[in-house]
Amino acid sequence: MHVGAAHNKTRWLTGEGTWHVGGLLIACAVALPIVAVAWLAIFPSENIWPHLFETVLWGYIDNTVRLMAGVAIGSVVIGVGTAWLVSTTEFPGRRIFQWALMLPLAAPTYIVAYVYTDLLEFAGPVQSALRGMFGWQSARDYWFPEIRSVGGAITMMTLTLYPYVYLLSRAAFLEQAGVTREVSRTLGAGPWRTFFRVALPLARPAVVVGMTLALMETLNDFGTVDFFAVRTLTAGVFNVWLTMGNVGGGAQIALVMLGFVVLLILLERLERRRRRYHALATRHRRASRQRLGPRTRWVATLACLLPVALGFVVPGAVLLRNAVVFAEESWSSRFPDFAINSLVLAAGSAVLCVVLATFLAYAVRLRGGALLSGTARIASLGYAVPGAVLALGILNPFGAFDNAFDGWMRDTLGVSTGLLLSGTVAAVMFAYVVRFFALSYGALESGLGRIKPSMEMAARTLGEGPRGTLFRVHLPLMKGTLVTAALLIFVDVMKELPATLLLRPFNFDTLATYVYQFGSSEQLELSSLGALSIVAVGLVPVVLLNQTVARDPSEVM
């Protein structure tokens, strides 16, 4: 398909070859840190496996599997369930819930975990009130669920991660031609049957993407499992790296975790094989929402209220209270600087990430090839690697480059260039791109997938080159997808901690790192103001997200 390339030769990005090479470069750059982690894994200071195998490995795996299964089930049930309710039925509060259900996205999981531990542990207000009510004296007099447990971790992560599934499923349900569901009903299927036999299978790719994102976040999270003393493979990575001083061994465990993710993705693809999920029509009218019965409608309201209340309102209220009470101690005159740093980094990386992902996804679509799409897959794995480990994967190649370049400059020109990339804001931003590339690439890939090939064939036949087709056909069609991807990355960068900590320049703080110095010593009171500002800044994108989805559902992811 080299139509149009001939008379456009002098212009930028007109040939498919340029796209292919450019895409390959991007994929390699983003995959570099993951390859660097694999490189570390080749040189452990000692073989950890016999020791782990005999001692704690099975515990790690057991906890990891239970955690992942729990989060998968929890986030799919809540995410898909609420998405189905708000997009196909009518009940009190529906218009509010359709955006409010995304709010928990704004809160970092470990902060939510701190809040709930304070509330639910023995000395917290909940148990104290219960003791007061029933006259119990000590912890031995009654049973109360232990928050610092696998179950607690599952609950915390489900509460903050279900919005990924919600967001994607809702877009998918809205996008389904209402006709499809109406036909199903006309043929005599009840609402449940319609949901399970028609709507859910059609939404499956979206649900799976959302669940995969939630699970990758689950795997890279160390703050929460560490705080809850739940020994997962993630905790194992740090145990081996930090306490045993064996970076290579830690990297090996991180790779095993990546293996989990890859296996999951492959299994799903294998099962889905040969089924295609193109939209049936480009424009279709929305199905009318079903009115629920007088009792059922309140059940629906409650079902949507719970996740919002538990995932956002409760932690938000606790943070707000602390922020007000401890306003004086926690305020720092440098606060505005931290906020600006956070905002600039988040906005910059969101734009960069989306631009690079668009380029790569389009290059794959143009010509594909096993090499390019394979590298692109590896590039998307950064999301499942714990941030501090990923940071190592950046430190090492950047340091190697800086020192090699410096050495070469010293030898040839007698000038020392020092460290050009290491310890710069650019390195931090690169980390964000690598870490969150999966969000933008996944979105763009599925966004492009929904554009029927006939559209671009038409454009190409009419004389547009690859670049023109992208800018005049695909991008306008995918505006919603692009905005969604950028906003998700924005929110995630605002919350990002471990890579920022390790890669940043001197005297450089973001809201997240500032919050952390108090959070790390479990001084929730002092970290509340900062945490709240992260949540507040995260709210803006969430509201924007909603408008994007509502305006034209077929454009989102």
Next chain:
Amino acid sequence: MLGGRIGRGIAGLVLLGLSVVGSAAHAGDEVNVYSYREPFLIQPMFDAFTRETGIKVNVVFANKGLVERLKAEGRNSPADLIFTVDIGRLTDAVDGGVTQAVRNETLERVIPASMRHPAGHWFGVTQRARVIYASKDRVPLEEARALSYQDLADPKWRGRICTRAGDHAYNVALFAAMIAKHGEAQAKSWLAGLRDNLARKPQGNDRAQVKAIMEGQCDLALGNHYYYALMLQNEEQSAWAASANIVFPDQDGDGTHMNISGFAMTGAAPNRENAIKLMEFLVGELAQKMYAEQNNEYPLRAGVEPSGLLQSFGDFKRADQSLADVAAKRPAAIRLVNEVHYNAGPSS
């Protein structure tokens, strides 16, 4: 045209990145610190240093990976000093080859030999004691004061002890000290005994253990001494501290296990002179007093009194074990923690 705009956007970002490069640390009167300690704990001393000398202290704080960062940055690293608590991390830095030996008359005079590296690869600045917190209500003070670390494995404490995770640096150092003193086999059965005595799965930080005493979940807890001061200063937590006595173990034996906060000079150290000035300043009278008063750590400099609160705990015998020897047993300690499934708690 959208392409052009995006292109310019990228160019702008690259420029932004490059402009921050270079600005890092080239001016003359500076010293650059990589710190594992939370900034708010050391900033006051750095500010005092800047006031006295005019030398600016630049800091990167991270909770993990700074040694790896130094390794990656190699000879061009801008960092001069690495600050940390716990002997383990200092040892990791030395083992990682990112430190250099410093021979300095002041440092060697002020800091006792057991609290610094024999060749000057690291130095302790302050000491922290790993103490036992004992319930005021349920453990008579006399009995508590007679406790040794060994006693924590005594079956009479079954279900009555709380600690944080076994692989936390503070516990690893204590366990390593036990191995250095009693040998690995004996230390292992001691650790298994301690695990059996745990009231619950190890969790939370040192303060959370004292809180658990107040809540009645346990009667004894391991913790660092300065948390007592921190809890007293906190409106909500002072009740936790009030529920427990702080006792210094092993007073009839070798003395209480002491760990350090300390620093090391990096291999690259571009501002070596300034770094030495900062090191000397921090073991000087003024800084040691600040450490004592603000952080309630035990100053290493002879003649500088601990804070009033620490003095109220009374004098106690400190173990004089060489921390370098303790550090050498850390790998064995972490292996034992896994072998006895310490973190799984009492039920296993």
